[in-house]
Amino acid sequence: MPALQVPPVSHLDRFVPAIRRVETPNYAELLREWSNMFSQRLAQSTFLTIKYGLINVEQELNKVSELQHGWDSYAAEPPSAEAIGASRTILRELAGALICPSAIVPSAEGGVSIYFIKDDRTAYIENYNDGAQALVMYDRNGCTDVLEIGSDIPSADVGNRISRYLDRT
């Protein structure tokens, strides 16, 4: 079989104006459309938004609950069973109030903080290692409000209070 003759480069030059570079704009466009469609369908349904949000939150809380002593490479306590239990209970209350948190953060003293962040405002629920809870709200200007859950505010009202604080304009 004779060797294949590669044409000289100059021979290809005449094709250059007609060469169509193959990219995938249609695929990329489709991906973007699907992404928007699914996120909009999810956002339209409060039930699904909260359901899927809660799944993520519970997964993160499970990970936090598995932390071992010294998880911060120093001597941090693992989150206590009381703090995890209190977190789980308040998260269900919050789902009932139709809000999901932004982050779950363990504390070095065995507590768990549940964060809600929006623009320059932050609210978090501190679940102490003995199961006590506080709601803390602060903004970039340094305005801070701290409420003991149970004595200053019933746990059933915490969700609405957080929403009102974060949505305040």
Place this chain on the structure above:
Amino acid sequence: MEIPKWMLWLQNRHYDKAPIREAIIDIQIDQTIPLKLADLEILSDRVPGYSERRNLFLRQVTGQFSAGQPTATIKQDQVGYQFIGAEGKQIAGFRLDGFAFSRLAPYQTWEQFRDEAKKLWALYRQLVGSALVTRVGLRYVNQLDLPMNLRDFRDYIRSYPEISSDLPQQLASFFMQVQIPQTDIGAMLILNTAIVPPPEPNVVSVVLDIDVNKEGLKSSSDEEVWNTMEMFRVRKNLIFEGCITNTTRELIS
């Protein structure tokens, strides 16, 4: 859609343990009306029984998912307000491009749901004047909690992904979306079926998300909008009945 006769008598059937987790009415308007967020804020004082107001955002992916050079970003714009009432069970959404009303479980009756939506729509209508309605949709999100020891999904649901018999039939998860034109009523059915995490052990939960909608409208008649909703409600019931089996009917009765 040719409706089997046996389904007709089921279309108004009431289930004591109806699996409806959320019902949504959505009406979109022609965006040529110069509506601003400040206009929607006025509604805060006009929606009695909906004490909590939240900002409503639209998140959209913009840019491209191109290989090597990902330029996609998520854009978030405020598009309106949500007002929450009935202890978090009813949500009225007033957007720059339309209105939505959502009822979470426990769902009561179609009449109560529709009448509340009509009342809220009337408030929105006052703001947008004679704006044309461009899209109407009725969506019901159902969650069927099936026994964990089910032999086959086919015993309970009739719209789910069919797996080749040459493959193992055990499903850990699935998500299926089909869009089926409802040509006789000029609408589209968007049917999502998916396994979702169950509320308790020993059950398998399947979401049956039925959305009947009509786009490309140019209607200035509210009567036409609500007549369409009535038609969609009948169709939605038929679709639900068409998606379940007698075993499921027994389960939710």
